[in-house]
Amino acid sequence: MEEKVVTSLLLFLFFFLAFHYTAANDGERLVEMIKLKRSQNSLGYRTWDDSKVEYDYIYNSVYVGFQDGLREADKIVELPGQPQGVEFNQFAGYVTVDPKAGRALFYYFAEAANDPSEKPLVLWLNGGPGCSSLGGGAMLELGPFFVNSDNKTLYSNLYAWNKAANMLFLESPAGVGFSYSNTTSDYNASGDKRTTEDSYTFLINWLERFPEYKDRDFFITGESYAGHYIPELANAIVANNNADKTIIKLRGVAIGNAYFDDTTNTKATYEYLWTHAMISSTVHDAIKANCSFDGTYTESCLESMRLADQDVGNIDFYNIYAPVCHDPSKASNSQNSMMVGDPCSDRYVFAYLNLPAVQRALHANTTGLNYPWIDCSDVLHKTWKDAPTTMLPAIKKLIASGIRTWLYSGDIDSIVPVTSTQYSLDILGLPVEKSWRPWYTDNAEVGGYVVEYKGLVFATVRGAGHMVPRYQPQRALTLFSSFLQGKLHP
Known part of the structure; x- marks a missing residue:
């Protein structure tokens, strides 16, 4: 009886928090960081100069921990409220990246719905900096399940990306979502360099835990501030492969509404707002x-x-034409939560991931501290220690390595608008190999527009906001499948 009372109180607490949820999403977190640094005039400026790529990506030593038995321990039996008939494997848990500091990163892995042994491995990264790939990418955008408005049951995503690939979602760096460090000062030392090192260490150890994926084609995808994370991690993989370190079969990267440079992004943002009568x-x-x-x-x-x-005024800067969430408690039933881009869906995710039964099923929050899960860290973006002032040299370096490089933009995002990416492409100055043209989904609708440069493909997604798969799931899956194949069909 006492256990039931405690459970009821916990449920009430989480539902209350969900209805009064104010944590920022990754686009808002990015804007907060930019404005903070801008007010301090600390963004700096760097002209185009290939010699100023920030980091040495070759690691002389990488921690590799003992992984025996951990794969089996990480297997998810069933998520609470999961729909019937799920046949693909799911895993979740922690990978230690620094045993001395006690730093560990949390992951969620959904194998491909069909023929997983024949499909590639794809890592998804959300941005922020300091936002969750579990709560964002997996549960709001492209994962196999979304949360109903009752905050405790799930429904299937018809356009989940694990229809095309084995999808790995990483909460990085430590301090994001369920990822943690036992050394408090680690959170004050967060930055691009630490994030890259830890993400690379995570991959090396995760592949030891899941050795069947070591020889699999590997891709990295993500959005927003992942415009920093992805080029840095990809260049680290290439550099260490070339140095005869552990080989990861990286084949390509795809970055959505990518934040590369504040100066061009800010100019493009206000031009976008003006041209859209805002x-x-x-x-x-x-x-x-x-x-x-x-x-x-x-x-x-x-x-x-x-x-x-x-x-x-008060609009959703993620998607300038979308409604905003006023009162998630008035969501009438689970069917309404299936609406694409439900403005309150992040509240449902927040409540769901804070349910004790859900955390147990995910093997999460195991430190005994039991901090609530939140989408974006309230601390990391304020203490971020390092970031290149522009990522374009890293993009150029990646292209030169022969890695498939795609950029895509939802065209109704005002946080990192399509014009920002176009400015970056102008700076890159790549030769055009196939000129601007529309691309189509299976129902013969224009999905967006695409131009192919030497070494890089740029595509827009019509009617999509900052989180492209959230607002245009069918078009996003078409684009993602085409990226894996290396060709976006007309």
Whole structure:
């Protein structure tokens, strides 16, 4: 009887928190970090210079832990509220990346729904920095299940990416989601370099735990601040492969609405807002007059941007045409939660991942501290120690290595708008091999537009916001399957 009372109280607490949930998503977290650094004029500026790629990606030593028996221990018997008839394997658990510090990263892995031994391995990374690939990518965008509005049952995603690949979702760095460190100072040392090192160490150890995937073609995908994570991790893999370290069969990367550079992104954002009738011509003219977009921000420039932000009002910057969530408690039934882009769905995920039964099924939150799961860390983006001021040299380095490189953009995102990626492509100056054209989904609708450069493919996704699979799931799956095949058909 006492256990039932405790469980009921916990359920009430989690549902209450879900209805009053205020944690930022990865796009909002990115905006917060940019504004913080901009106000301090600490973003810096770096012109195009290949010699200034930030990091040495070759690691002389990588921790490899004992993995025997851990694969079996990580297998998920069944997620609470899971729909009937699920036949693919699921795994979740921790991989230690630094035993001395007690730092461990949490993962969720959904094998392909059909013929997993014949399909590639794909890593998905959300951005932030400091946001969860489990709560974001897996449970809001492209994973096999979404959470119903009752906060405790799941329904199948008809356009899950594990229809095309074996999908691995990583919560990185430590301090994100269920990932943790026993050394508190680790959270204050987070940055791009640490994230790259730990993600690489995670992969080496995960492949030891799942050795059947060592020889499998491997791809990395993600969005937003993963525009930093993915090129850095991919270059680390290439560098260590070339140095005869552990070989990971990286074949390609695909990054959605990628944040590469604040100066071009900020200019592109306000141009996007103006051309979509969201700010006045007066404010737009003031931004053009007062902002040089060279990495420093005068007070008159900052004030002009503040006026622009006020002009826009309360909208979903992720998707400028989407409704916002007002009261998730009034969601009428589970069928309504199946609406594409349900504005309250992140609240359902928050409540679900904080259920004790769910955490037990995921083998999560095992440290005994039992901190609540949140989508984005409240600390990491404020203490982020290092980030290249531009990722374009890393992208160029990746292209030169021969790794398949795709960029894609939802065209109704104002956080990292399509114009920002187009500015980056202008800077890269790659020769066009196949000119701009529409691409189509199976129902013969235009899915978006694509242009193929030498070494890089850029595609838009029509009607998609910052989290492309959340708003246009069918088009996103078509694009993803085409990326794995190396060709986006007309």
